Amino acid sequence: MKTIAEKIRLYRLEHGLSQENMADSLGISTTAYGDIERGKTDLTLSRFYQIAEVLNISVAVLMGQTTPLQQELQQLAVEKLQIENEKLRLENQYLREKIAGRMIIDLIQKDAPTTSERQRIGF
Structure with missing residues (x-):
């Protein structure tokens, strides 16, 4: 089963977004966003919702439900x-x-x- 970080990366790629695009949309540095995709950073619930919103998918889909x-x-x-x-x-x-x-x-x-x-x- 894929981790949430892996799913975020896959959905980002499906939407044709770079890590820089995602970082800009979230108001964080590219390094900070890269750490999210690598699973080095624990996501807050609010950040998780922000990511889902940028990717235009539901939180449930992002969680694999x-x-x-x-x-x-x-x-x-x-x-x-x-x-x-x-x-x-x-x-x-x-x-x-x-x-x-x-x-x-x-x-x-x-x-x-x-x-x-x-x-x-x-x-």
């Missing part, structure tokens, strides 16, 4: 990916079979005698 609705949405996203994966697997299987069938037809046509090679029978 999810609501039942968020959990359900995550589960639905996983199920959607599983369905898409199965669809791609079936499409891949279909294309392989189609290619194999086409290769067989090409081999048969290659080995079949042309009309000039055929011998007339009978009459």
